Amino acid sequence: MLxxxxxxxxxxxxxxxxxxxxxxxxxxxxxxxxxxxxxFPDEIPALLGENGAGKSTLVKVMYGLIQPSGGExxxxxxxxxxxxxxxxxxxxxxxxxxxxxxFENLTVAENVALGLPPTESFAAISARLAETAxxxxxxxxxxxxxxxxxxxxxxxxxxxxxxxxxxxxxxLDEPTAVLTPQEADQLFIVLERLKSEGRTILYISHxxxxxKRLCDTATILRLGKKVATCNPRQETAASLxxxxxxxxxxxxxxxxxxxxxxxxxxxHKLSLEPDDPHGTRLKEVSLEVRGGEIVGxxxxxxxxxxxxxAALSGERLxxxxxxxxxxxxxxxxxxxxxRRRMGAAFVPEERLGHGCAPRMKLSExxxxxxxxxxxxxxxxxINKLATLAHxxxxxxxxxxxxxxxxxxxxxLSGGNLQKFVVGREILREPGVLVVSQPTWGVDAGAAAVIxxxxxxxxxxxxxxxxxxxxxDELAEIADRIAVMFHGKLxxxxxxxxxxxxxxxxxxxxxxxxAHNGEQEAKYAVGA
Amino acid sequence: MQLVLxxxxxxxxxxxxxxxxxxxxxxIITFAILFAIMGKNPVYAIWVYFIEPLTDPFALQEIAVKxxxxxxxxxxxxxxxxxxxxxxxxxxxxxxGAVCGSWLAVRTNGTDVGHWVLPAMLVLGALGxxxxxxxxxxxxxxxxxxxxxxxxxxxxxxxxxMDYLVRxxxxxxxxxxxxTTAAFDPAASxxxxxxxxxxxxxxxxxxxxxxxxxxxxxxxxxxxFEIRVVGAAPRAARFSGFNADRLVLFTFAISxxxxxxxxxxxxxxxxxxLDPGVSSGYGFTAIIVAFLGRLNPVGILVAGLFxxxxxxxxxxxxxxxxxPLDLTKVFQGILLFYVLACDSLIVYRxxxxxxxxxxxxxxx
Numbered sequence: 001m002l003x004x005x006x007x008x009x010x011x012x013x014x015x016x017x018x019x020x021x022x023x024x025x026x027x028x029x030x031x032x033x034x035x036x037x038x039x040f041p042d043e044i045p046a047l048l049g050e051n052g053a054g055k056s057t058l059v060k061v062m063y064g065l066i067q068p069s070g071g072e073x074x075x076x077x078x079x080x081x082x083x084x085x086x087x088x089x090x091x092x093x094x095x096x097x098x099x100x101x102x103f104e105n106l107t108v109a110e111n112v113a114l115g116l117p118p119t120e121s122f123a124a125i126s127a128r129l130a131e132t133a134x135x136x137x138x139x140x141x142x143x144x145x146x147x148x149x150x151x152x153x154x155x156x157x158x159x160x161x162x163x164x165x166x167x168x169x170x171x172l173d174e175p176t177a178v179l180t181p182q183e184a185d186q187l188f189i190v191l192e193r194l195k196s197e198g199r200t201i202l203y204i205s206h207x208x209x210x211x212k213r214l215c216d217t218a219t220i221l222r223l224g225k226k227v228a229t230c231n232p233r234q235e236t237a238a239s240l241x242x243x244x245x246x247x248x249x250x251x252x253x254x255x256x257x258x259x260x261x262x263x264x265x266x267x268h269k270l271s272l273e274p275d276d277p278h279g280t281r282l283k284e285v286s287l288e289v290r291g292g293e294i295v296g297x298x299x300x301x302x303x304x305x306x307x308x309x310a311a312l313s314g315e316r317l318x319x320x321x322x323x324x325x326x327x328x329x330x331x332x333x334x335x336x337x338x339r340r341r342m343g344a345a346f347v348p349e350e351r352l353g354h355g356c357a358p359r360m361k362l363s364e365x366x367x368x369x370x371x372x373x374x375x376x377x378x379x380x381x382i383n384k385l386a387t388l389a390h391x392x393x394x395x396x397x398x399x400x401x402x403x404x405x406x407x408x409x410x411x412l413s414g415g416n417l418q419k420f421v422v423g424r425e426i427l428r429e430p431g432v433l434v435v436s437q438p439t440w441g442v443d444a445g446a447a448a449v450i451x452x453x454x455x456x457x458x459x460x461x462x463x464x465x466x467x468x469x470x471x472d473e474l475a476e477i478a479d480r481i482a483v484m485f486h487g488k489l490x491x492x493x494x495x496x497x498x499x500x501x502x503x504x505x506x507x508x509x510x511x512x513x514a515h516n517g518e519q520e521a522k523y524a525v526g527a
Numbered sequence: 528m529q530l531v532l533x534x535x536x537x538x539x540x541x542x543x544x545x546x547x548x549x550x551x552x553x554x555i556i557t558f559a560i561l562f563a564i565m566g567k568n569p570v571y572a573i574w575v576y577f578i579e580p581l582t583d584p585f586a587l588q589e590i591a592v593k594x595x596x597x598x599x600x601x602x603x604x605x606x607x608x609x610x611x612x613x614x615x616x617x618x619x620x621x622x623x624g625a626v627c628g629s630w631l632a633v634r635t636n637g638t639d640v641g642h643w644v645l646p647a648m649l650v651l652g653a654l655g656x657x658x659x660x661x662x663x664x665x666x667x668x669x670x671x672x673x674x675x676x677x678x679x680x681x682x683x684x685x686x687x688x689m690d691y692l693v694r695x696x697x698x699x700x701x702x703x704x705x706x707t708t709a710a711f712d713p714a715a716s717x718x719x720x721x722x723x724x725x726x727x728x729x730x731x732x733x734x735x736x737x738x739x740x741x742x743x744x745x746x747x748x749x750x751x752f753e754i755r756v757v758g759a760a761p762r763a764a765r766f767s768g769f770n771a772d773r774l775v776l777f778t779f780a781i782s783x784x785x786x787x788x789x790x791x792x793x794x795x796x797x798x799x800x801l802d803p804g805v806s807s808g809y810g811f812t813a814i815i816v817a818f819l820g821r822l823n824p825v826g827i828l829v830a831g832l833f834x835x836x837x838x839x840x841x842x843x844x845x846x847x848x849x850x851p852l853d854l855t856k857v858f859q860g861i862l863l864f865y866v867l868a869c870d871s872l873i874v875y876r877x878x879x880x881x882x883x884x885x886x887x888x889x890x891x
Contacts, residue, residue: 027533027876315765337768348766357760359538367752368767377749411537 014077015040016200017062017093017169023070024057031057033224034071039169039200044191046211046232047204049221050244050443051414055204058221059171062202063095064088094167096158098174102146104278109142112161133160136190147278151178151301159190170194171202176210178301181471181504188214206244206444208237222246245444252451252476260479261291264463265344265432266325270318270332272311280304282311285489287482289432289463294454295492296478297467298503304487305436305467306349312434312465313346314339326432337372345369345430347422349437349467351414355421358410362402363387365409366394366424374428390424398423398449415446422450426457433457436467451477471503485509532875542873547819547830549872550865557861567848575847576840576858586843588725590835592797596621596789598831599734600813602741603782605822609745611758612778616663616678617786618810619685620656624787625794626689627655629801632715632794633697633708644714648791649733656787657780659685664779668772674779682810690803697801707802717796730792737785741824754778786810815863818870834859 015038024032032054039045049055060066062073064082073080075091082088085095102111109126116125126142133140138156146154155175162170172191176184191201191214205211211218211232218232220243228243265288272282282304289295299305310316311324318324318332325331326342336346346369348354356365366387370376376386391406398419402412409417422438438454439447455477458464467484468474474481475495482492483506490506555577559569580586600617607614614620628648635644663677690706699709720727745751756764757774764771789809794801816834820827841855 027535313766314768335768336766340768346766350762353760354762354766357756357763359759360756364752364756367749368756368763371749371752372768380748380750382747382749382752408537 015074016076018074018077019058019062019071020074021071022058022061022068022073024054024061024066025069030224032061032068035221035224035226037219037226039202041168041200042195042198043216044195044201044203044214046215046218047202047221048206048208048211048218048232048240048244050206051441052223052443053221053244054224055221056173057224059095059173059202059204062088063093063171089165089167092166092168093171094162094165094169095171096155096162096173096175098177100154100158102154102157104147105145107143107145108140108149108157111146111157112142112164115161116164128164129160132164136160136163136193137186138190152180152183155179155187163194167199169200169202171204173204174206175203176205176207178469180300180507181500182508183300184210208232208240211240212237220244241444247445252448252455254455260293261461263288263325264291264327265289265312265434265465267312268323268325270308270311270323272307272316272318274307275310275316280307280487282307283487285487287465287489287492289465291431291461291463292458293479294458294464294466294477296474296481297465297484297489298471298474298481298507299469299484300507301469303484305484307487308484308489309346309348309434309436309467313348340369340373343373343431345425345428345433347425347433347435347438349440351417351421352410356409356417359408361406361408362391362412362420363406365420366390369424370428390427391420393427394420394423397427398453413443414441415443418442419446419449422453426453429460430457430462432463432465434465434467437469438466439468439470439473447473471500474498475500483507529879531878532871533878535874535876538873539876543821546869546872547821547826547866550819550862550869551833553865553869554858554862557865558858561854561857565850567850572844572848572850575844576837579843580836580839585725586839588721588727589839590832591731592726592728593835593838594828594831595728595731595734595796596793596809597813597816597834598828599737599789599792600782600786600810601816601820601827601831602734602737602824603785604813604817605820605824605827606741606745606754607778607782608817609758609822610754610774610778611761612775613675614660614663614678614779614782615675615814616660616680616682616810617782617813618806618808619678619682620660620783620786621790621793621806621810622682622685622689623659623783623790624652624656625790625801625805626685626692627787628652628791629697629708629711629794632711633801635715636709636712639712639714642714644712645717645795648715648795649788652791653784653788656790657784659787660779660783661776664776668775674775678779686803689801689805693801693803699800705802708800710800711795715795716799717792726797728792728796730789730796733788733792735828737788738824738828745824750777786813812859815859815866818863819866834862 017039019035019037021034021036022032023030023034035058047055047058057066061068064085064087073082080091109129112129113122113125129142138160140153140156140160155178175187179187194201203211203215215232218230219226220228222244232240267285267287270282270285274281280303285308287295297305311318314334314336321330321332323332326339326344329342331339331342352358357368363384364387367376367382370390376383388406394400400416400420400423402416412420418439422435425433435454438450442450451473454464454466466474466478479495480492481495481498481503483490483503485507486509493502555573559573562569562572580590600621604614604617628651631644631648631651659681662681663674666672666677667674693708694706697708699707702709717728717730720729745754753764753769753774756767757769757771761771794805798805812834816827816831819834820830837855837858841852844850845852
């Protein structure tokens with residue numbers, strides 16, 4: 001099998017880069033299992049797969065960041081060994097990572113210069129940067145400090161930095177995860193243009209609509225193995241999802257008939273200076289979440305969502321008591337445990353290190369948020385049986401898969417840990433739940449379980465506030481959606497009126513008051 | 528060939544226990560080489576250092592006496608270190624406790640006021656150590672000063688302060704101008720456990736109680752959980768509603784109190800008076816004990832006994848092998864080095880890679 005496939009590779013039209021039977025082993029875990037992949041010129045191939053399917057590992061091998069345990073790479077038919085990213089760049093491979101590596105306090109040009117070999121003067125680099133940005137329609141001011149830029153602009157720096165090396169192959173890892181729909185549209189225009197110049201763009205994503213719209217071929221990975229190669233345009237989103245997950249995904253079912261009741265969470269004119277100098281100031285944020293409904297807060301990351309979450313959870317106190325009201329009682333000056341005792345629960349965005357102590361057991365992590373408002377602590381002593389029981393209940397209700405009864409949090413996969421973190425709070429039947437990015441980096445199966453649980457919780461009369469960058473997610477579960485931009489929160493839109501176009505405009509900072517019919521320009525968003 | 532450190536999926540419980548043992552073995556091997564270079568018989572040296580003291584009942588008691596302050600201080604330090612709070616100044620808190628407790632002993636010297644003197648001295652010692660430890664803690668919480676530096680520097684302040692007292696106001700009038708207080712009265716001294724045989728004293732019992740209380744605190748209580756979470760994941764601790772600043776004050780106060788208590792026990796016990804040499808570096812050696820014992824109270828008890836063994840062994844080696852006492856300090860330094868190095872094996876494992884560039888399949 002192995003030999004046949006590696007010989008067949010060279011018989012077709014010449015691929016730019018071939019991965020031949022690439023394997024990567026981490027201890028007992030096989031992240032890549034004999035993966036073959038040919039990338040041809042003038043194409044936008046997609047690499048599809050759930051979190052943990054091995055996409056990142058494979059592209060890191062292709063970019064020379066990690067060495068494969070087996071198999072080889074061929075660049076234009078020649079076998080190559082990439083001992084580092086600089087060798088990959090030398091061949092003509094560029095990469096834009098999901099997490100940017102930029103120095104916030106340096107300017108755009110300084111950041112770009114740091115990544116280039118020191119053979120060119122700084123002035124020349126600045127000029128070339130401005131020129132590249134202009135040619136590709138990626139507006140950037142070389143003299144601006146990075147911390148002043150939006151996430152979309154930061155991504156432009158990374159793309160321009162890669163383009164300045166004139167790559168033949170450009171690898172993009174989840175590029176639209178941080179963009180508004182409109183920004184994503186602009187990115188696609190740039191990518192089409194790069195393709196027309198004869199460059200190959202390897203596009204990594206789990207957003208199926210995007211892949212269908214942009215990509216010519218799609219290679220699907222599952223659990224480290226290549227399971228299919230197809231033309232995504234001839235597939236449906238559902239069929240692609242089936243290949244990715246290997247099973248049908250349950251659709252979220254609306255909760256049984258229930259009525260929206262009184263406001264249970266009230267944010268009233270909350271203004272808050274940021275802790276950290278690069279943080280976002282909250283400006284007169286007001287919102288009402290009623291029992292029985294899910295309110296979504298959309299927005300591009302870094303527009304004040306983290307600050308709002310900290311203010312809601314009580315990790316940061318508000319300027320005045322009445323800024324936050326939980327079930328009719330002023331809570332702005334109460335700490336996180338006092339708010340938990342009032343029946344509120346919180347799920348932060350970051351699972352490891354914020355929602356969980358990574359190197360502690362699940363039972364200890366149950367105690368982390370449960371010690372204030374449940375029977376887990378008596379007279380200062382921990383009731384270990386109660387904490388374990390909470391883990392068992394969460395495991396059962398949310399199908400948390402783990403190797404043993406009470407493992408360390410860090411040993412769980414992202415999806416299973418997220419099910420635990422969300423389940424840990426929901427099982428306490430909170431009257432108010434604030435959850436940030438509930439399905440960030442989570443596989444489709446786990447995401448469906450979590451969304452269903454949120455819908456069901458609201459159905460039982462709780463007020464649920466979901467902060468999410470994923471518009472599809474909000475469209476699926478939220479009753480009303482507000483948008484956060486530069487620390488301000490728009491008035492919430494009823495879900496039926498919250499079109500992608502409208503939300504996109506708000507996410508980009510359009511005046512929240514002026515959303516009339518004429519403003520709703522048509523954007524070509526795949527449906 | 529290439530050695531690679533690879534992250535383990537979970538902390539290895541086996542290595543967590545084995546790592547100090549590996550470190551001890553490596554230290555002994557290094558030590559043997561050192562002796563061989565010095566022209567001494569390494570096997571005999573190891574026997575003198577580690578075996579001989581265990582065969583002598585008097586030496587066994589001496590080991591326990593030596594371990595008493597080490598373990599008591601190290602237990603307190605472990606509470607700090609688990610929470611990522613770095614009290615390096617236990618030596619100063621030890622002296623502060625010794626001085627505060629001694630104040631009462633000096634004031635009541637020769638008056639025969641009653642049996643309350645010793646308990647009051649112990650309380651004063653603990654209180655003095657705690658208050659002295661709170662200085663760096665307050666500086667950190669309210670002014671952002673690094674507690675590592677301030678607590679360390681306060682050691683020298685305490686040392687010189689004590690020096691002044693025993694050379695000045697507290698000096699024994701009948702002491703032939705030696706810098707020392709008068710010998711403490713029996714009412715101000717800690718009784719030995721076995722009358723007339725050896726120096727094992729009641730302070731060792733207090734150390735055992737401290738070990739047990741710390742074990743319960745860390746393993747069973749919400750406060751112990753707080754200490755562990757603040758150290759392991761500060762942001763999660765904040766999300767859990769724990770106040771990191773309050774914990775700095777708490778752990779410093781507890782570790783200072785234990786160091787101060789150890790100080791007054793040492794002075795009122797084996798030494799019997801206050802003089803500039805009361806500590807011989809217990810506060811610093813206890814740092815090694817804390818890490819060697821895996822920051823676990825029971826582990827610290829074992830580690831403290833082991834380090835005490837090297838002190839006693841070092842003393843006899845000084846006599847029987849004519850080697851300098853400083854060699855014991857070298858031994859302890861090497862030991863700490865190996866302990867910290869072996870700790871990485873808990874989270875990482877070593878894998879041997881064959882050459883990366885070697886072709887996988889030479890011929891198909």
